Amino acid sequence: xxxxxxxxxxxxxxxxxxxxxxxxxxxxxxxxxxxxxxxxxxxxxxxxxxxxxxxxxxxxxxxxxxxxxxxxxxxxxxxxxxxxxxxxx
Numbered sequence: 001x002x003x004x005x006x007x008x009x010x011x012x013x014x015x016x017x018x019x020x021x022x023x024x025x026x027x028x029x030x031x032x033x034x035x036x037x038x039x040x041x042x043x044x045x046x047x048x049x050x051x052x053x054x055x056x057x058x059x060x061x062x063x064x065x066x067x068x069x070x071x072x073x074x075x076x077x078x079x080x081x082x083x084x085x086x087x088x089x
Contacts, residue, residue, distance in 0.1 A: 027066055030062075031059060031062045034058065035054075035055055035058035035059060035062065038054065038058055039051050039054035039055050039058060
């Protein structure tokens, strides 16, 4: 019998990419909400310079934090897989 072990690698890759896109959109949504709440005290037709500066700083902090978290997660994943590899030796 030609039983297929595991899913199609192309399909898996596609699912990974879609999941990443979804995560990214969630992050953007969170960031927009957070920075809007923080910086927009009086919504008007134009951003004043204070609100603009606030938005820039808010977005940069958010990106830094997200990047930090992603890096930490990657390190955790790497050390986990290294750990399980050393167990299987």
